């Protein structure tokens with residue numbers, strides 16, 4: 001197994017005159033939850049699309065599960081599960097039909113796929129709704145179906161763009177518990193969030209993104225200690241570590 005699940009070396013990406021990412025370096029460990037934390041437009045989704053080979057970087061190198069993403073995006077996608085910010089599901093399929101279809105695409109044998117779908121539907125409290133058309137599902141239900149779809153082939157790397165948005169508190173709890181369980185099984189989880197509290201509660205390591213750059217990185221606990229503020233919130237720590245004033249607007253955007 002390669003040392004790291006995800007490695008970014010000097011990754012930059014430009015859309016027209018906008019640099020979505022500038023010289024991004026990342027190292028994500030197996031069996032950990034890595035958070036990309038930043039306000040809207042800071043480059044989180046672009047970083048995740050680059051991880052999947054959906055978008056190619058203009059500069060730098062990206063290695064996922066030991067595979068260069070630009071060279072072999074298909075192999076990376078087989079290894080990884082991805083839930084985009086706004087998942088596109090098929091409205092005219094039922095939840096069950098959709099999951100069965102995705103399982104087939106990933107080559108999960110029918111019996112295994114049925115078992116896994118059943119297990120997840122129960123865990124996510126979707127049992128009884130699986131034969132309804134996706135069209136009628138709430139945002140939270142769609143979010144959960146997309147997550148189940150991403151997990152059916154048992155990926156070793158899970159990439160989740162704003163995974164808790166649109167979920168009610170109970171579902172958010174279920175997802176958090178699930179992510180912690182997957183992490184304990186050795187899965188590398190990369191998630192993006194614009195909410196400091198989520199990063200603080202869920203992530204082993206956090207990269208703070210701003211304007212396409214990583215402006216701070218570390219374990220929430222370590223960062224607190226380094227700053228000599230053991231009992232404080234991540235917000236206070238980052239204000240101190242990064243000099244405060246000029247970052248206040250970033251922090252405000254993150255806590256909105």
Ligand SMILES: Nc1ncnc2c1ncn2[C@@H]1O[C@H](COP(=O)(O)OP(=O)(O)O)[C@@H](O)[C@H]1O
Pocket residue numbers: 015018019020038039040041042043044045046047
């Ligand atoms: N496909 C695209 N075309 C043009 N600009 C894009 C595209 N994707 C992202 N951008 C721009 O790149 C920057 C970073 O966007 P994004 O990665 O979506 O940030 P985040 O997920 O942190 O909100 C933004 O300025 C955004 O407008």
Ligand SMILES: [Mg+2]
Pocket residue numbers: 044045046085161
């Ligand atoms: Mg985004």
